[in-house]
Amino acid sequence: MDPHVTKNQQDDYKLKDTHPKLGERWPHGGMRGGGGWISSDRATSTYDLVEQMHYLYVRVVKAKDLPPNTVTGSCDPYVVVKLGNFKGKTQRFEKKTNPQWNEVFAFSKEKSHSSDLEVFVRDRELVGRDDIIGKVTFDMNEVPTRVPPDSPLAPQWYRLEHRKGETKVKGEIMLAVWLGTQADEAFPEAWHSDAASVEGEGIFSVRSKVYVSPKLWYLRVNVIEAHDVVSHDKSQHPQVSVKAQVGNQMLKTKLCPTRTTSPFWNEDLIFVAAEPFEEDLVLQVENHFSASKHELVGKKSLPLTIFEKRLDHRPVHSRWFNLEKFGFGALEGDKRHEHKFSTRIHLRACLEGAYHVLDESTMYVSDTRPTARQLWKHPIGILEVGILSAQGLQPMKKPKDGQGTTDAYCVAKYGQKWVRTRTILESFSPKWNEQYTWEVYDPCTVITLGVFDNCHLGGSEKSAAARDSRIGKVRIRLSTLETDRIYTHSYPLLVLQSSGLKKMGELQLAFRFTCLSLANIIYLYGHPLLPKMHYLHPFTVSQLDFLRYQAMNIVAVRLARAEPPLRKEVVEYMLDVDSHMWSMRRSKANFFRIVSLFSGVISTSKWLGEVCHWKNPATSILVHVLLFILICYPELILPTIFLYMFLIGLWNFRFRPKHPPHMDIKLSCAEAVHPDEMDEEFDTFPTSKLPDVVRMRYDRLRSVAGRIQTVVGDIATQGERFHALLGWRDPRASSLFIVFCLCAALALYVTPFKIVVLVAGLYLLRHPRFRSKMPSVSSNFFRRLPARADSML
Template identity: 20%
Template sequence: MTLVDFLLGLSFLPTVIRQRLLEIKKSQESQESANPTRESATSDESVQSPNSVDEGYIPSPGGPDSTLNTNSNSSVNGIMPEMERLGNDLPVTVLPVGEVAQSWQTLAQQYNFFQLEVHLKEGVDLAIRDRSGTSDPYVKFRIAGKTAYKSTIIYKNLNPKWDEKFTLPIDDINKPLDIFVLDRDRGFASDDPMGSVRIDLMSLEPECLNEKKLELKEASSVEFLGHILVDFIISPVKRPEDKESIRANTLSKRRKSENPSGSRKVKSQLWNGIVTITLLEGKNLIPMDDNGLSDPYVKFKLGSEKYKSKTEKGTLNPKWMEQFDVRLFEDQTNTLEISVWDKDVGSRDDIMGRSQIDISALNREETHHCDLELEDGAGTLSLLLTITGTSGTESISDLANFKHDPNTDRMLYKKYGILNSLKDLKDVGWLQVKVIKAQGLASADLGGKSDPFCVLELVNSRLQTQTLYKTLNPEWGKVFTFNAKDIHSILEVTVYDEDKHGSPEFLGKVEIPLLRVKNGERKYYALKDKKMRRRAKGAILLEMDFVFNSIKAAVRTVNPREEKYLEQDAKFKVSVLQYNLSRVTRLIGVILDTTKFINSCFQWESKARSTIAFASYLIIVWNFELYMVPVSILLLFGWKYVEVCITEKFTKAVEEDDYVESEDEEEAEKEEKKKRKEGATKSSFKEKLHTIEKVCQTIQNTLDDVACLGERVKNTFNYTVPWLSYLACIALLIIAIILYLIPLRLLLLAWGINKFTKKLRKPHAIPNNELMDFLSRIPSDNQLKHYQELRPENLRPDSPKKKR
């Protein structure tokens, strides 16, 4: 009697299982009559199961680690060959283990990255997990403990047909691929495991189609769980520029052409680009809660990459201000799926609206502002999208493809010439940045190397280079262009180390005001730390060109600055509060000294000084005209200009040691880290402390605003930014002429009419103060320290071949 006959004799078995056993018995009898020798062959194959990795076993999620019992005397293993006979036999291409190992040994020496193309076809005779006698199966693919892909859910089907194709990046070929089949359960119940299997990637034949029929197994279970049909193609990732040399040359020649210096080879990134998503805000979302509000959050999906925003509670007009970086692969979908959800506690989250963007229709290396209408009038979403970080010589941002064209230069100078000053006032200028290379970067990895990439930010526009692996001297060779809306913007260049399992690690940064750009100058910039106070390791080589229209720039200067969406508020620190207090104290000291000087004239402490002051007062008041006010300020500018010209030659440039952060600030940082480690103890006391910190932060920021205002007025007269000081002189001269020629009564009438009718003429105009907008472009003393350039250290000279 076979095991199937024994089970059929049990009267308490459910009808579904009994029918399944009858099918197994009929199939067994028909195959035995057709091929009597099949049973012995099958038993031999079952003994060989330890070597067939695709038929292996891994524990289900959350289950304890265990191994498959391969005892042939076990009744459980006795039925497995019978179950394997079901379904269609697949033509599987199997290479002898020796040849596969030899192929992998050769490939592992040549390549660092691989890609695994997966075709998930279908499942056959999957396990029943629902009361209805069916299941809702889906498949998860995991590598190194992380979910790399999740299939769609096929509802109420034991023979699901997925027919899904996708590609997984493989950076460690020794890590196995774990495949889990799960049954989707609604509500609070967790999804039920339906079986799993582990694939040793090095058991697959490289660069060939591997068709697999994978039997599902589960820890401590004798249940037949069915199998899934999956195709695999694993192949090394070749850089585009090496394809022709691979076909034409031998292996030794190719290695020489890739790495002529004999140094260790550099990995190339697996993805084709980065989609940077800056989620700004939502407007007029639909209410989902009883109070007429919602708790919205947003989900993004591009291929297998998924991201979720934070939840904004109790609002229909949320402001998220979050940024996500999504990797873009060549063979994945180009549709970015966006969905807005309402967060519910104790029940399933409700969907509020959907939308999607075809990113293939967007220009690369350019930031796009998108206002998306959600389906069925569910509101709008505002976000910024940038496709950047592209790799390969076919990329438009690759410096190898860049050719200087004199016609382009002529068109640019014509576009931003004086004759086009009234066309498109928002298009102020054009900036081109060539990110050539960096030297001497800090090592962030255990091997003493880094995986650096460079990010360029101009207010809300954000572009980045590709990642170069295992190097401290990367040569990116990229060229980027920005549309400059304000010539007083700051170009932020930051170098990061890519981390596979977390956020990038900071390596260094430099801030460059656009007005300091010297066209065509190739220059090394020394990197600084996060606070822009101390020197960081390394320097970056940049070449920039900046063209702008002066009249458009002047008009933009007296209008509000463009808001940087992701700018973080300064956190409260005792050292920062003390520093801001000292800045305000210095400002008040100047005002008090001026007041004392005027009072000394009234007190006749010096008879000569008081006599001159008294005579000057009488002459000025007797002959005073309104136009003399701007003329007096002009005279002050002239006096300061002469002073700057004389003292500039004797002024020492600010060095790094002159503005290193204080020890108090370092101590404050250590205290803050200790507070974070203390965790959830004394929560009520922490809430009170947080309230006090908020008040102190407000005081700190107010002192900073007051100090910055005083420093900006001082720096205006000191010609810290000559362009702005010259603009102020021209404006004062024009104001003086107008006041001299036009009566004050008419000027007041014109001013009043403009103010009263501005809201009628421009309903959406932002109320502003032109003087404060002008002063906001003048850097404070603290900002000047950020922009201060340090001398690069320990630079290796360029070889003659690389010099241009």
């Protein structure tokens, strides 16, 4: 691929407006007969952010009095539902004349033009073709229509007819047949004609599902001291440390600096644990003879349920625990046995739910609530997302009959709720038209949507070992959205590969952020973004990195245990697990973000230079007049500055962004990236390209450079938030700021300048007794402002 992106390609990478047919009237309880629709006076469907898709639903409940086979003397029944060229088949029962299936089949009306629906009851034969016990036929023009919130259609008993339709046969089947849309409750669990070729275990992986992330807690273990630590070597006192393990997480205290039988540490070890608490806290006290030789002095396994859950900063009581010693004894020969030992360890441990676990390892926070439900507040809004379709997807699987295929599905993640659409088979333009809703507790959060290729349709061991391929990802920050407005856009799906930037298609979305209380949103802008404990007892940078990584692993493992599983490669991509790795491209992008922030300063200096050189005499004269006024009336300086910012904010309102932000290839430095830099970015960590010594140095360089990259990005974020004050990227924040500027200008006009300076000086020099550990209102407001990091690949 040519590393230089042309202008036409840049236009192709931009956001596009779409005009889907949303919110069509869909009558509830209406019936469709030969004369068309019989309208109803009830309200329309809540599925107003997607295009209506019509389905024929068939619920096969059960059968009774089925005749036994004349040859085998038994009946192994199953049901085949046929509409045109599509066939769906139920589970088969052995030797059962009264089977119960309770399965639902959904046939797309767009892809089927048959006027008859046929339901066959078959009996499996050991040799030859399965015998048809009987059938039931429905005329499509007589099928009733149901749209929620109507109650489900009651199933009915139908007498089986001979396969030639001439006479009735013995046996009855209970069925419910109706026309509906994707808003029907039966839609997620139904067998779909779009996936008719999938059989066996693979059928579960094509259905739409909703997942919930596990509730994560911080486990804080304060290892204080130990008593009566005795070494096997009686000639010297032990020098010990404590190793703590929770699942795959392992942390160690430092060595006690002195050799003693009563070592003291007072060191905090912090882990991530998920409900239900399946792992125990395992403590091991080790005596170190040398750097490579140590012995186990004692061990203790503690279930996490014995620790109290701390919701605030109140102190936690410490406890003593007796350790268990493992060694070799004389009983039962030389077999290993366990015996109690007098070594004790002093701990202070608790589960902290007043923290936020930093969105399970991602820097794009989608949930700012603490873990403990007792600390939750009421939602301030509703986010509704309609996942409509995708266009122009690239073939992701190897060519089949000379042509590649793609089996695409979409995943959306916001807060603890993950959703997964159904998989559309062998289509480069899949249409999902599924709508989902989230409660919003803070507008300064991000929803992430990703498109993947399903590689687990076969249900075989080879299919289970495959990895779902990434097609692309979209992020949307809620604070950049206007309330109660429906956005309909087509987002480019961009991915970086070792060969460079590639567009994999477009994702068409419709979404709306509904405000429940504007007062509550304004109230949030002046309060901390994260819970109180995050500021009173902050973690170190190294602790945060460790906790992010462990939280991501826990979420990936738990979601992979669902049915169908949300696999680890999907979770890692959605949570940007590799966002902290070193990349020359990202470092350049963050550097240019900082450089762009100083463009305003450079422009101002050029303007002052033009004023000094009288390139525009009128402007120079006005500046001289303003200078004399400010010198004569210095109290007008501050109100003039605030009034000037107020006027700039009003002027910039005309140029406010019309669309939500999206992936920006220029901002990400992905338009002209060097192939060698891409090879470095996609290199393994640790690298596999260099000898051992150079590998160690190279990995160390990447680790340090990754931290520098993060710091540079954070600096750029702060500057971009200043620009966002008057840039209307967050319309509510800009409105609040320009109103504040107006009020401040008016207040400063009527307040003597000396009083303003005195009050400001006294406030800045106030005694620590009058200071709070919590961030100020202005700091909270500033932290909530959007930055351009949301638009980076």
